[in-house]
Each structure stands twice: as C-alpha cells, then as structure tokens.
Amino acid sequence: MKILVTGGAGYLGAILVPALLKENHEVVVLDNFMYNQPSLLDCCYDHRLTVVRGDTRDKAFISKLIKDADAIFPLACLTGAPLCVKDPQAAESIILGTVKMILKLRSKQQIIIYPTTNSGYGVGQKGKYCNEKTPLKPISLYGKLKVEAEEAILNAGGSITLRLATAFGISPRMRLDLLVNDFVYRAMYDRFIVLFEAHFKRNYIHVRDVAKSFIHCLNNFDKMKNEPYNVGLSDANLSKLELCQEIKRQVPEFYFVESKIGEDPDKRDYIVSNERIEKTGFKPDVSLPEGIRELIKGFQIIKRNQFTNV
Numbered sequence: 243m244k245i246l247v248t249g250g251a252g253y254l255g256a257i258l259v260p261a262l263l264k265e266n267h268e269v270v271v272l273d274n275f276m277y278n279q280p281s282l283l284d285c286c287y288d289h290r291l292t293v294v295r296g297d298t299r300d301k302a303f304i305s306k307l308i309k310d311a312d313a314i315f316p317l318a319c320l321t322g323a324p325l326c327v328k329d330p331q332a333a334e335s336i337i338l339g340t341v342k343m344i345l346k347l348r349s350k351q352q353i354i355i356y357p358t359t360n361s362g363y364g365v366g367q368k369g370k371y372c373n374e375k376t377p378l379k380p381i382s383l384y385g386k387l388k389v390e391a392e393e394a395i396l397n398a399g400g401s402i403t404l405r406l407a408t409a410f411g412i413s414p415r416m417r418l419d420l421l422v423n424d425f426v427y428r429a430m431y432d433r434f435i436v437l438f439e440a441h442f443k444r445n446y447i448h449v450r451d452v453a454k455s456f457i458h459c460l461n462n463f464d465k466m467k468n469e470p471y472n473v474g475l476s477d478a479n480l481s482k483l484e485l486c487q488e489i490k491r492q493v494p495e496f497y498f499v500e501s502k503i504g505e506d507p508d509k510r511d512y513i514v515s516n517e518r519i520e521k522t523g524f525k526p527d528v529s530l531p532e533g534i535r536e537l538i539k540g541f542q543i544i545k546r547n548q549f550t551n552v
Contacts, residue, residue, distance in 0.1 A: 243460070244268040246311040248298045248340070249318030254357065256281035256414040258315070258453040263288050265457060270307055272296055272318070281414035298340050305347050313353045315456065316344055322419060323361075323382035323508060330383055337387040338394075345398045353467070354401040355459050357452070358392040360445060360472055361385045362405065366512030371479075373515045374405070374470050381509050392470060402459045402466055407445035407474030407514060409452055411533050412540040422446055422485065422530070426537040429489050429496035431545070436499055438506040440483035445474035445514040448528035458524045471519040478530045479513040492534050 250259050250271030259282060262269050270292045271282065285291050296303050298318040308314065319337055320326050326333035341356070348354070363372040364379035380386045392403045410422030418427050421444070428435050455473045459466055480488070486498040528536075 243312040244270070244310055245313045245315060246270045246272065246307050247315045247317055248272045248304075249316070251275060251279055251281045251293075251415060252317060252319075252321070253413045253415050253417045254409070254449060254452055255317050257449050258317075258456055259291070260285050261453045261457060263290055266290075268292075270294065270311065272298055272304065272307060274298075277415065279415040284414075299335055299343070301343055301347075304340075304343070308344065308347050308352070311348075311352055313355065313460065314344060314348060315355050315357075316341055317357060321384070323384045324419070326382065326384040326387065333383060334387060337384075338391050341391040341394055345394060350400055352400070353463055354395055354398075355456055356392065356395050356401065356403045357456075358388045358403050358405050358470070359385060360405040360407055360474065360512070360514050361510050362389040362392075363510075363512045363514070365509060370513075371515035372472070372512050374472060374518055396468060396470065399468055401468065402463065403470045404452075404455055404459070405470055405472045405514075406452055407447040407472070407478075407516075409449045410446055410530075410537070411449040411528065412536055413449050416540075416544060418544075421482070422533065423537060425482075425485060426489055426493070426534055427541055429486075429493040430538065430541050433495050434497040434499075435486065436501050437482050437486065438501050438504045440486075440500040441481050442506060442509075442511040443479055443481045443513050444510055445472075445512075445516075446478040446480065446485075446530055447474045447526060448533045451475075451526040451528055454527065455519065455524060458519075458522070462522055466522055469518075471522075472514050472516045473519055473524075474514055474516050475526055475530060476516050476520070480530075488530060489534055492531070492538060
C-alpha cells in the first residue's frame with residue numbers, strides 16, 4: 243500500500259515509518275521538523291520512502307499528497323497537555339482542524355488509522371476498568387481535542403482509532419516529557435523525585451508496540467474498522483508510586499517520596515481494559531521492566547533535557 247504519515251518524523255513516526263517500510267509499503271512522510279530532529283535519516287536509502295517538509299494544515303499542499311494514498315495515518319499533533327496549553331490556537335488547528343480537512347479531502351476508499359489517547363477517560367471509577375464503551379470525560383485541552391477528532395473520524399467511517407496508553411521507550415526522536423521516560427531519567431541523574439498525588443493511575447505501552455498496533459490494524463482492517471481500541475499493557479495499570487517502585491528495582495539508588503501537600507496539574511486517574519484489541523489477536527511485545535532496562539541504556543547516551551514536547 244501507499245501510506246501517508248503526517249508527523250512521520252515524530253516520536254511514534256520515527257518507529258512506525260521504518261516498520262511500514264519493512265512490511266514493503268510505500269510511505270510518504272509529511273513533517274515540519276519543528277524540533278530539528280534527525281529521525282528517519284537511516285531510512286533515506288529506501289526508495290519506497292518519500293519525505294516532504296511542510297505544514298499539515300496547508301490544504302493545497304496536503305491535498306496533493308492525499309490524492310495517491312491508500313491509507314492515511316494522521317500523526318501530526320501538538321502532543322501533550324502542556325504543549326497545547328502553551329499554544330491553544332495551534333493545538334486546535336493541528337489536532338482538530340487538520341483531521342476535519344483530511345476527512346473532506348479523502349475518498350471513501352482511503353482508510354484512516356488515527357492515534358488518540360486514553361487520557362480521554364479523565365477520571366475513572368475506582369477499581370473499574372475503562373473500556374471503549376466508557377463515557378469519555380477528558381480533562382485537558384489536549385484530551386478534549388483528541389476526543390473530538392476521534393468522534394469526527396469514526397463518524398466518517400472507513401477508519402480505526404487507537405486510544406493509546408502513555409507511551410514509553412527509546413525512539414530516534416526521543417521524548418523525555420513522557421512519564422516513564424521522565425521518571426527513569428530522573429532516577430538516573432537526579433536520584434530522587436517528589437510525587438504529588440502518587441495514587442493516580444494510568445496505563446502504559448511501549449512505542450514499538452504502538453507502531454505494531456498500527457500495522458495490526460492495517461492487516462486486519464476489514465474486521466476491525468469503524469471502532470475505537472484501547473492500546474496498552476494489561477499488566478501495567480500502575481499508580482505513579484507503583485511505577486517508581488518498578489524503576490527502583492533496576493535503579494536501587496532511586497529515592498522517592500510522596501508529598502502531603504501540593505497537587506499534580508495532570509488530574510488523569512483511571513485503569514484501562516485492552517481486551518477488545520487483544521481479542522483481535524494483538525499482543526504487545528515489550529514489558530514495562532524491559533522498557534525501563536532499555537531506557538537505562540539509552541540514557542547513557544542521552545544526557546540532555548532538550549528532548550521534550552514542552
């Protein structure tokens with residue numbers, strides 16, 4: 243297939259694009275390279291890859307790229323609550339405006355696989371797993387925009403949306419503002435962390451398994467289409483305190499303490515069921531401990547905090 247990946251040089255795209263090429267697809271990447279990232283350089287030898295520098299909001303520009311695509315993966319995004327708060331107008335135009343434009347430009351034969359976020363669940367009920375039928379109650383602007391974009395995509399048909407757990411792991415376009423990545427980095431270089439509202443829970447998934455979920459959806463599109471799917475590690479619905487305990491098993495010098503005062507600005511607190519996508523045959527490859535081990539090695543290479551989305 244010929245696949246258009248907007249934001250294809252980002253944290254996820256830098257893993258997904260090589261995986262698509264390995265599956266013998268043609269890939270067109272559209273990215274504005276806003277972080278000056280050198281990701282995808284190792285793929286430039288592949289004649290099936292086309293890289294285009296540009297803005298995904300440019301209608302005249304993107305309409306030419308969409309025309310020949312069999313599938314569209316709209317990854318371009320201002321990802322994360324802090325970045326969206328910093329520039330809400332850009333967040334809305336990139337996350338929601340671009341999706342609506344793509345839906346108008348594409349034909350019904352062109353499939354869309356879209357990454358949204360399970361942060362759309364907001365605050366769940368204690369001890370009760372959020373599944374795809376659970377009402378969405380996003381807290382942040384980022385969550386609200388992603389939920390609205392998901393609704394538009396599913397209503398249009400010919401699509402799949404993936405409600406991703408919090409991603410972790412090494413990528414050629416690295417991010418340190420993701421919770422697991424951030425905590426492992428702090429464990430290694432600060433050796434301590436103060437936790438606010440340490441009982442808040444969320445689900446996690448390795449970035450390579452996120453890429454794997456896209457390919458799984460592509461290969462099983464007819465039986466999975468027009469539905470949302472939670473994508474996460476079913477054994478990794480953890481609180482921030484439990485996550486720190488998991489990291490300490492591999493970084494014994496790590497010290498953490500829960501503050502009795504102060505609040506976490508991120509109020510998300512939920513546990514998630516990934517049963518729906520697991521029933522289609524999808525199974526993640528990378529456990530949380532394996533991902534922590536990988537990050538420890540990676541942070542021997544990276545010792546700078548410039549790799550963030552804020």
